[in-house]
Amino acid sequence: MDECSILGEENTWIESAPTLQKPLGETVLTIKNLNKYYKIPGSDEIVRALKDINLSPDSPFYPIRKGEFVILRGPSGGGKTTLLNILGTIDSASSGELKILGERISADSADSYLSNLRLRKIGFVFQTFNLLATMTAFENVELPMTVMGKLTKKQRKEKTLRLLRAVGLQDRINHLPSELSGGEQQRVTIARALANDPEILLLDEPTGDLDTLNTIEIMDLLLKINLEQKTTCIMVTHNPDVECYGDRLLFMQDGQFYKQVINEVQTALIYEDYTEYLKAKDKNKEIEGLDNAEV
Numbered sequence: 662m663d664e665c666s667i668l669g670e671e672n673t674w675i676e677s678a679p680t681l682q683k684p685l686g687e688t689v690l691t692i693k694n695l696n697k698y699y700k701i702p703g704s705d706e707i708v709r710a711l712k713d714i715n716l717s718p719d720s721p722f723y724p725i726r727k728g729e730f731v732i733l734r735g736p737s738g739g740g741k742t743t744l745l746n747i748l749g750t751i752d753s754a755s756s757g758e759l760k761i762l763g764e765r766i767s768a769d770s771a772d773s774y775l776s777n778l779r780l781r782k783i784g785f786v787f788q789t790f791n792l793l794a795t796m797t798a799f800e801n802v803e804l805p806m807t808v809m810g811k812l813t814k815k816q817r818k819e820k821t822l823r824l825l826r827a828v829g830l831q832d833r834i835n836h837l838p839s840e841l842s843g844g845e846q847q848r849v850t851i852a853r854a855l856a857n858d859p860e861i862l863l864l865d866e867p868t869g870d871l872d873t874l875n876t877i878e879i880m881d882l883l884l885k886i887n888l889e890q891k892t893t894c895i896m897v898t899h900n901p902d903v904e905c906y907g908d909r910l911l912f913m914q915d916g917q918f919y920k921q922v923i924n925e926v927q928t929a930l931i932y933e934d935y936t937e938y939l940k941a942k943d944k945n946k947e948i949e950g951l952d953n954a955e956v
């Protein structure tokens with residue numbers, strides 16, 4: 662058996678499925694029969710974006726536990742972002758049950774309750790960095806702490822500097838987003854997402870706009886956070902090459918999970934090896950192109 666176990670198309674367990682070598686904590690996320698419908702304005706059309714999704718003890722797709730790094734994969738339109746937004750409580754499900762860190766979320770949960778849960782427990786990182794353009798890196802990272810209102814100015818300053826150091830930006834604290842590279846902006850976003858010590862980090866294509874080196878650096882940073890702080894990470898990506906960073910890969914299509922892969926051990930990419938691999942892949946594509954042209 663190789664490093665991964667695959668839950669096949671028929672949704673049955675493979676008996677010899679390996680277990681994770683990494684110890685995980687308590688359950689942080691359970692989903693039961695979750696559905697999401699979008700009504701298209703001005704027409705009778707309804708899009709069913711999520712179809713009876715489960716991450717529950719009685720499903721092959723089991724709940725997410727503290728410290729787990731879950732990667733959501735699958736074709737465009739499969740429902741990944743819809744699911745991530747519902748998990749982050751920035752969108753609500755049409756029906757079904759969602760339990761985050763022991764708190765039950767339903768369509769009628771009050772906005773104030775949800776925004777409080779988001780601020781205290783959940784960090785977001787998106788592909789587009791969503792930094793406030795007129796604020797420096799320092800001010801962007803400090804903002805969630807100011808909103809939370811728990812720390813003194815001095816404590817906020819110390820924590821902001823610690824976070825910026827942790828993401829390697831100690832020399833860029835007074836830079837505006839426009840004065841930072843894409844990779845640096847994404848580091849600021851990650852530092853900001855960590856400001857209130859979230860238990861869950863939700864990441865939507867965090868490396869989508871980055872080059873190879875920055876992709877690896879951001880993924881290494883996320884792995885470090887996941888391993889050292891036991892922050893649960895749930896990440897959407899279209900890049901199959903970063904699958905090795907996850908503990909579990911959940912594949913979605915047509916609004917459902919259809920495959921689950923367990924990585925026994927998380928692995929980081931090595932820049933030199935990865936660029937060699939990409940070069941070889943490009944060369945193979947060129948050769949295939951020539952072969953096809955000759956036929």
Ligand SMILES: Nc1ncnc2c1ncn2[C@@H]1O[C@H](COP(=O)(O)OP(=O)(O)OP(=O)(O)O)[C@@H](O)[C@H]1O
Binds near residue numbers: 708735738
């Ligand atoms: N606001 C919306 N109104 C109507 N339909 C929507 C809306 N948002 C998403 N959808 C539809 O829901 C389905 C799932 O979309 P979603 O964005 O979740 O997929 P995805 O897997 O994240 O795709 P991608 O990989 O391209 O980002 C798609 O058919 C999409 O067209």
